[in-house]
Amino acid sequence: MSTPVIPSPRVLAPPTPIALDAVELRLVKLPLVHPFVTSFGRVDSRVIVLVRFEVAGEVGWGEIVAMEEPLFNYETVETAREVIRRHFAPELLASPIASLDDIVQRLARFRGHPMARAGLELAWLDLVGRLRGLPLTRLLGGTRDRVSVGVSLGIEPTLDSLLDRVERHVALGYQRIKLKIKPGWDLDVVSEVRRRHPDILLSVDANTAYTLADLPHLRQLDAFTLLMIEQPLEHDDLIDHAALQAQIQTPVCLDESITDEHKARQAMTIGACRMINIKVGRVGGYSQALPIHDACLARDVPVWCGGMLESGIGRAHNLALASLPGFSLPGDISASSRYFSRDLVAPPVTVAADGTVAVPQGPGLGLDVDEDFLRSQTVQVDRHTRA
Numbered sequence: 001m002s003t004p005v006i007p008s009p010r011v012l013a014p015p016t017p018i019a020l021d022a023v024e025l026r027l028v029k030l031p032l033v034h035p036f037v038t039s040f041g042r043v044d045s046r047v048i049v050l051v052r053f054e055v056a057g058e059v060g061w062g063e064i065v066a067m068e069e070p071l072f073n074y075e076t077v078e079t080a081r082e083v084i085r086r087h088f089a090p091e092l093l094a095s096p097i098a099s100l101d102d103i104v105q106r107l108a109r110f111r112g113h114p115m116a117r118a119g120l121e122l123a124w125l126d127l128v129g130r131l132r133g134l135p136l137t138r139l140l141g142g143t144r145d146r147v148s149v150g151v152s153l154g155i156e157p158t159l160d161s162l163l164d165r166v167e168r169h170v171a172l173g174y175q176r177i178k179l180k181i182k183p184g185w186d187l188d189v190v191s192e193v194r195r196r197h198p199d200i201l202l203s204v205d206a207n208t209a210y211t212l213a214d215l216p217h218l219r220q221l222d223a224f225t226l227l228m229i230e231q232p233l234e235h236d237d238l239i240d241h242a243a244l245q246a247q248i249q250t251p252v253c254l255d256e257s258i259t260d261e262h263k264a265r266q267a268m269t270i271g272a273c274r275m276i277n278i279k280v281g282r283v284g285g286y287s288q289a290l291p292i293h294d295a296c297l298a299r300d301v302p303v304w305c306g307g308m309l310e311s312g313i314g315r316a317h318n319l320a321l322a323s324l325p326g327f328s329l330p331g332d333i334s335a336s337s338r339y340f341s342r343d344l345v346a347p348p349v350t351v352a353a354d355g356t357v358a359v360p361q362g363p364g365l366g367l368d369v370d371e372d373f374l375r376s377q378t379v380q381v382d383r384h385t386r387a
């Protein structure tokens with residue numbers, strides 16, 4: 001009989017309710033060291049909205065993972081700033097906040113905007129950690145001090161340049177290579193990478209580029225012993241994914257389709273996937289990411305931590321989340337140097353030769369925000385204060 005995992009109690013509240021002095025949004029632009037191309041578009045610079053909660057003598061940092069254009073989901077950096085300015089920030093500034101659940105309740109009457117919500121929940125938890133002197137991993141009930149990581153490699157202009165990038169990242173120790181695919185950049189590419197690296201953990205991510213009519217084509221991926229195929233079909237679909245999963249051997253993993261705990265449960269119930277990518281930003285914050293993790297753990301569905309080209313601030317949150325017991329597969333949490341020539345945190349995130357990253361152990365994020373560098377990369381600041 002296996003021993004049940006009893007998550008340690010989570011600490012999502014400060015010792016006493018906190019009246020925020022300010023909710024600040026900082027729009028930051030960080031050039032990527034290498035363009036990132038997926039089936040839906042190309043990113044050369046990451047434009048990020050950082051959230052900074054301020055109370056007397058302490059701050060809390062969060063990151064909003066929305067992109068400039070509504071390509072991954074309907075949110076954008078501008079919709080996130082606007083919904084926080086007009087609706088979310090006034091609710092949070094109105095009276096002292098008691099807990100994460102208190103934030104959820106205050107925003108419950110509003111629909112949607114999970115990435116904007118998540119930025120606020122992240123800032124809240126960093127603040128709680130700093131006030132309590134505890135690292136995020138302890139607040140969340142993490143059980144590991146190092147997490148296994150992989151790398152996600154975008155579509156390249158040529159197969160040779162992709163093969164070169166695969167080679168380099170395997171040599172760096174990454175435990176899993178994920179290839180972005182789309183019609184016209186799939187079977188031949190995967191076949192050649194698999195031929196050169198017969199033993200690596202290899203997965204593919206289609207970012208919704210196919211339909212069920214592509215079943216005969218997708219079934220050919222079964223020949224390459226892939227760890228998973230991620231989000232092959234429509235972003236808001238579960239039914240077709242269930243039909244696909246029933247007819248291919250490769251495990252289907254869902255990303256875009258899992259927008260909250262309810263969807264995660266439905267997907268598992270109807271067999272729409274055998275794995276789930278948890279992105280705290282995509283699902284609306286810790287208030288959803290934690291129950292999704294717990295539901296998957298209870299059903300033995302492996303999860304892993306996805307990435308959205310976050311700065312070190314968002315990545316520190318991802319590292320804490322990935323330290324939870326259900327995260328049994330390597331996450332998309334790569335070294336700072338894989339994304340940026342300089343990160344917003346010090347020290348930068350590094351990947352050891354065994355393909356693991358240390359979970360920060362200092363209070364809150366556990367990494368120092370490099371405020372001078374951050375200021376130099378800041379495009380705009382919106383500051384919301386108590387009336």
Ligand code: NPG
Nearest residue numbers: 072152207307308309310332333334
């Ligand atoms: O290492 O953070 C990372 C990138 C992981 O592939 C990755 N992210 O579809 O999951 C995705 C993709 C993505 C990145 C999507 C940026 C949207 C924006």
